[in-house]
Amino acid sequence: MTRKQKKTLVRIIVSFVILAGEMIYFRLFSGGEGEGAFNAVQLIAYLIPYFIIGYDILRKAFLGVIHLQFFDECFLMTIATIGAFVTGEYAEGTAVMLFYQVGELFQSCAVSKSRRSISELMDIRPDYANIENEQGELSKVSPEEVHPGDIIAVKPGEKIPLDGTVIGGTSSADTSALTGESLPRDIAPGDDVISGCINLTGIIRVKVTKDFGCSTVSKILELVENSREKKSVSENFISSFSRVYTPAVVFGAIALALIPPFFDSMNFMKWIYRAMTFLVISCPCALVISIPLSFFSGLGGAAKKGVLIKGSNYLEALAKAGVMVFDKTGTLTKGSFEVTKIIPQKGFSEDEILKAAALAESYSDHPIALSLKEAFEKRSGQSVSLKPDDVSERAGFGVYAEIEGRKILAGNLKLMNAENISLPENTESGSTAVHIAIDKVYAGCLTLADTPKDGAAQALKRLREMGVRHTVMLTGDSKAAADSVAGMLGIDEVHAGLLPGDKVDVLEELLTKKQSGETLVFTGDGINDAPVLTRADIGIAMGAMGSDAAIEAADIVLMDDNPKKIADAIAISRKTLFIARQNTFFAIGVKLLVLILGALGAANMWAAVFADVGVAVLAILNAMRARNSG
Amino acid sequence: MKRNYNLEDLDCANCAQKMQDAICKIDGVHSASVSFISQKLTIDADDEKFDDIMKKVVKACKKVEPDCTILM
Numbered sequence: 002m003t004r005k006q007k008k009t010l011v012r013i014i015v016s017f018v019i020l021a022g023e024m025i026y027f028r029l030f031s032g033g034e035g036e037g038a039f040n041a042v043q044l045i046a047y048l049i050p051y052f053i054i055g056y057d058i059l060r061k062a063f064l065g066v067i068h069l070q071f072f073d074e075c076f077l078m079t080i081a082t083i084g085a086f087v088t089g090e091y092a093e094g095t096a097v098m099l100f101y102q103v104g105e106l107f108q109s110c111a112v113s114k115s116r117r118s119i120s121e122l123m124d125i126r127p128d129y130a131n132i133e134n135e136q137g138e139l140s141k142v143s144p145e146e147v148h149p150g151d152i153i154a155v156k157p158g159e160k161i162p163l164d165g166t167v168i169g170g171t172s173s174a175d176t177s178a179l180t181g182e183s184l185p186r187d188i189a190p191g192d193d194v195i196s197g198c199i200n201l202t203g204i205i206r207v208k209v210t211k212d213f214g215c216s217t218v219s220k221i222l223e224l225v226e227n228s229r230e231k232k233s234v235s236e237n238f239i240s241s242f243s244r245v246y247t248p249a250v251v252f253g254a255i256a257l258a259l260i261p262p263f264f265d266s267m268n269f270m271k272w273i274y275r276a277m278t279f280l281v282i283s284c285p286c287a288l289v290i291s292i293p294l295s296f297f298s299g300l301g302g303a304a305k306k307g308v309l310i311k312g313s314n315y316l317e318a319l320a321k322a323g324v325m326v327f328d329k330t331g332t333l334t335k336g337s338f339e340v341t342k343i344i345p346q347k348g349f350s351e352d353e354i355l356k357a358a359a360l361a362e363s364y365s366d367h368p369i370a371l372s373l374k375e376a377f378e379k380r381s382g383q384s385v386s387l388k389p390d391d392v393s394e395r396a397g398f399g400v401y402a403e404i405e406g407r408k409i410l411a412g413n414l415k416l417m418n419a420e421n422i423s424l425p426e427n428t429e430s431g432s433t434a435v436h437i438a439i440d441k442v443y444a445g446c447l448t449l450a451d452t453p454k455d456g457a458a459q460a461l462k463r464l465r466e467m468g469v470r471h472t473v474m475l476t477g478d479s480k481a482a483a484d485s486v487a488g489m490l491g492i493d494e495v496h497a498g499l500l501p502g503d504k505v506d507v508l509e510e511l512l513t514k515k516q517s518g519e520t521l522v523f524t525g526d527g528i529n530d531a532p533v534l535t536r537a538d539i540g541i542a543m544g545a546m547g548s549d550a551a552i553e554a555a556d557i558v559l560m561d562d563n564p565k566k567i568a569d570a571i572a573i574s575r576k577t578l579f580i581a582r583q584n585t586f587f588a589i590g591v592k593l594l595v596l597i598l599g600a601l602g603a604a605n606m607w608a609a610v611f612a613d614v615g616v617a618v619l620a621i622l623n624a625m626r627a628r629n630s631g
Numbered sequence: 632m633k634r635n636y637n638l639e640d641l642d643c644a645n646c647a648q649k650m651q652d653a654i655c656k657i658d659g660v661h662s663a664s665v666s667f668i669s670q671k672l673t674i675d676a677d678d679e680k681f682d683d684i685m686k687k688v689v690k691a692c693k694k695v696e697p698d699c700t701i702l703m
Contacts, residue, residue, distance in 0.1 A: 005640070061697060068694040074643060109642060116668060227673075240648055247645075290644035290667060297668045 002110065009106050016050035016099055023047060024092050040091075047091035055082065055098040072247045074284040084277035085606060088270045097281065097606045104614020108286070111621040115294060118628070120301075125178045125197040125218050127162035131155065133206070144196075144213040151209045155200045161207065164216045167192050169206035174198040179221070180561040181307035197221065220552050221560075224309050228300055231312025232293075235581050239292045242589075243285035250596070254279035257600060271602070278599035281609035287588040291620030292581050299577030299627040307560035308570045315556045318539055319574040323519025325469050325567075326511060327492070328504075328533075329476035331526035332543060333457050333564060334486055338369055338433065338449040340376035345445035346425065352380070354437045354445045359385055361402040361411040361437075364392055369435065369449060376447075395419075399435070410438040417443065433482070451482065453489055460564040461490050467571055470519070473511060475504050475533075504533045512536075524567060530554070541567060577627040584620045591616050633675040637702045641670055646696040653691040659684045672701060 002010070023046050052059075058075045065073035078101055085094030131139045133152040144162040147153060152168070155161050161174065173185040176198045185201055188194055194207060197218035213219055258276035262269045296313035303310050310316050330336050343351040359377035362370035363385045374385050389402035389409075398419060399412015410420055414436060417424055422438045436446040461472060473494040476483045483497035496507050508523065515521050523530075523537035526544050531554035534540030542555035544562030552558055559566045595612035598604035641647055647667035654663040659677040666673075676684045689701055 064697045068697075070649075070695060073695075074645060105642075112668070116670075243645060243648060244652075284643075284645055286643060286645050289648055293644075293666075294668055 003113070006106060006109060009102060012054055013099065013102055013106065016054040016095075019050040019053070020047070020092070020095050020099060023050070027092075043091055044086070047086075047095050051082070051086075051095040051098060054095070054102055055079075058098065058101075072251060072283075074286070077247075077251065077280045077283050081277040081280035081606070084273055084280070088274045088277075090274065090606075093606055097610055100607065100610045101281070101614060104610060104618065107618045108290070108614055108621065111618055112290065112294070115298065115621065115625050118301075118625070125160070126222060127160040127196065127218065130162040131159075144216075147209055147213065149209050149211060153207050153209060155205050155207060157200055157202055157204065159200055161194050161196050161198050161200055162216075162218075163196050163207075163209045163213055164211040165194055165207040165209040167194055167205050168208050170204050172203035172205050173201045175201055176561075179217070179307060181305060181566075182561055182563075221309060224311060224552060224558065225300070225304060228310060228312050231314045233296055233313040233317040233581075235317065235578070235585065236293050236296065236313060239285075239288050239585065243289050246285045246288075247283050250279055250283040253596070254283070275599055275602055278604060278606050278609040279596060281606055282592050282595055282599070282612045284613055287592075287613070287617035287620050288585065290617060291584040291588065291624045294621060295577055295581040295584060295624040295627050298625055299573055299580075302577075302628040303570060303573045305628075306566065306569055306573070308566055308573070309558040309560065310570070311556050311558075315539055316574045316577060318520045319522070319557070319571055320578045321518065321520045322464075322469055322522045322539070322571055324471045324473065324511060324515050324521040325464055326473040326475060326508065326521065326523045326537065327564075328523075328525035328530055329474050329478060329483060329486060330451060331562070332524055333474065333490060333492075334451040334453050336451065336526070338372040339452050340372060340447050341450045341452070342448040343445070344448070346443055349439070349444045354439075355380060355447065357404070357407075357409050357439055357444065358411045358435055358437055358447055360389055360404050361392070361400050361409045363388065365394070365400065369433075372449060373435065373447070408440050411435055450485065451478075453486055454562070454564060457564050458490050460568055461492070463565070463568040464571070465491075467568060467575075470516075475499055475507055477501070501529050501532075504530070505536055508533050508536050512538075522567075524564070526551070526562065541570075573627075580623055580627050584623055587623075588616050588620055632678045632681055633673065634681075636672045636674070638665070638670045638672055639700045639702055641665075641667060641696065641699045643667075643696065646699070649695045650692050650699070653695055654688050657684060657687045657691060660688075663688075 027043055058078055061075035062073065062079035065071070065076040070076065078098065082094040082098050085097060127144050129141045130144045130147045131154045132142050132147055133139055133154055139154055147163055153162065153165070157172070167188055167190050169190060171189045173187050174194060175185050177183050178199070179195065179197050188205065196216040254276040257279060258273045262272050265272065296316060299316055300310050300313065303316070327333050340355070343355055345351050345354050355377050359373045362373050378384055389404045391403040393401050395401060395412065395416060398416035399410065402409050410416060410422065412435065414424070417436050417438060420438065420441070422441060422443050424443055433449045434446045435449065437444045464472070471494065472492050473496070474483065474487055474492045475496050477499050478497060480497040483495050487495045499507065512521055520538040522539045522541060523533050524541040524543060525534060526542070530542070531550060534542060534554040539557060540555045541557045541559060542551035543559040543564070543566070557570060591612050595604050595608050599609060644667040647665045651663055651665040654660060654665070654674065659680050661675040663672065663674045674688065685703070692699055692701060
């Protein structure tokens with residue numbers, strides 16, 4: 002509790018005790034006589050707790066009048082309670098002010114609590130960096146003072162303050178604050194580390210590669226901070242509603258006080274009292290807080306899961322996702338090749354040709370060579386230690402190498418033809434096959450493919466279950482490769498062989514075909530996809546840690562590259578929207594109900610206070626549920 | 632020029648809304664957003680008149696919510 006809140010609490014207790022004492026005293030000793038009529042002793046007695054609890058409201062009301070702010074909450078509360086005094090309801094006038102303050106206190110506590118709990122979700126800002134000087138001594142400085150090239154040390158339990166490369170020490174890093182992934186990531190010299198992660202086990206020395214302002218953590222915080230600027234349709238509805246709500250209720254109150262008495266034997270007191278209940282409900286605070294707070298906590302909950310959403314309008318649009326367009330490589334697939342099949346010829350074993358291929362390619366950094374090496378190491382459990390004696394690369398064809406006296410050729414069919422190797426019939430002819438010849442004899446081939454990510458199939462299944470009508474995959478790859486991935490994942494429509502520019506054209510076409518009321522979502526890995534990300538209703542960039550371009554262009558950023566997160570994000574957006582809608586109907590509903598009952602005389606000021614602040618508190622508590630969804 | 636300011640003692644969500652409306656009406660302000668939840672004011676206004684504009688902003692805010700101060 003802040004000091005202001007504590008002070009209010011004390012005032013509430015003091016005035017409650019006085020008020021309760023007075024009510025009991027007058028009930029016992031005045032025997033109910035003079036109820037509703039002027040009674041100087043009671044008036045003065047009740048004014049004491051009234052001023053204790055309401056002086057700040059009265060002050061603000063006074064200032065409001067000076068500034069011509071007639072629809073100010075405090076001004077209206079003051080009029081309402083004074084109205085109660087005028088109609089002789091001293092105790093009720095005081096009690097209403099008291100309950101209003103109780104409600105305001107609850108509301109203020111609830112809001113500051115939720116504000117804190119949401120900002121804790123994004124508690125990634127590093128406080129300091131341990132910079133190392135030339136003598137190797139450490140000193141604590143603010144992260145802003147560290148420059149690229151500086152060396153910093155990060156101790157266990159500390160946040161990595163800036164992006165950089167590890168130059169000493171091994172450890173593991175907790176990336177959960179950024180990615181929502183609970184499994185720690187191992188780090189060793191040579192690895193890039195990202196600011197905002199927590200170093201877990203050992204001291205590491207990091208050579209800084211980016212200024213603090215350009216580091217991942219700053220980019221993310223900036224994105225989260227700015228996310229409140231883009232408002233959703235529901236939020237805009239609420240703010241325009243609140244602009245007309247207060248004046249409408251106030252004029253309703255004036256009408257209620259002035260018109261009905263002429264048809265009710267000039268009983269002004271009765272109708273003024275009813276009009277005062279209107280004024281108490283006239284503040285639209287419950288609505289004005291709870292809807293944005295629902296979105297805010299939805300955004301916070303998403304951030305906790307490693308999904309950064311740039312504004313509540315995108316969160317809202319995501320709930321209506323009907324068409325999902327994916328980039329293939331790096332988004333649905335791993336983006337690296339994997340040996341899928343080894344087809345040896347008679348007289349050769351699988352191990353033999355894999356080993357031959359891995360050794361021959363051991364000098365190359367080509368993605369295919371790397372995946373051959375990896376496959377060999379995985380299969381044999383040993384690293385590629387034996388180096389070929391004589392290697393020559395045949396650019397565009399493959400490689401020739403001599404290993405333990407055997408002449409090995411590894412490459413495509415053109416290489417085999419060029420070297421006059423006689424090929425058997427039914428040779429694999431796909432472009433991602435590596436053919437091997439040992440001592441001028443065709444030994445077999447290995448096929449490689451870019452395989453779908455683990456969990457990509459489940460992710461798509463979940464999206465379909467959530468009501469995504471149509472899935473599309475765009476890729477620059479060959480039709481055969483694309484179709485095979487699409488088949489495995491169950492994609493409805495495939496566009497293969499696209500140049501980066503073509504992707505935008507295809508997307509335009511898809512946009513014209515989508516049904517009204519649904520949105521088109523494009524998900525890509527952010528590289529070369531910027532125009533498509535911008536053009537789609539919602540652009541999702543994944544694996545964005547460290548990629549500035551993706552963070553800029555996308556509307557939603559997935560911190561890791563797991564497609565499952567898209568479904569999580571949709572679940573969060575639906576729940577948030579549901580809660581926001583619930584709050585809208587609840588708050589407007591209760592207020593309208595109390596307005597009607599108040600006009601009919603069935604609801605007194607107590608009910609009105611509940612409709613005002615009680616509803617606000619309930620709506621705030623409800624809004625906080627959006628934080629824990631998905 | 633776009634700037635962020637923290638707000639102190641901004642107690643009522645409706646006031647935040649009214650402050651935002653008032654600030655947006657000030658001459659030279661391109662856009663402004665007052666967030667009750669994060670207790671922040673984000674303002675985008677003409678560079679050369681920025682200080683003058685901020686004075687008007689402070690005045691406008693005082694009118695709506697006398698207790699709220701903009702931390703500069």
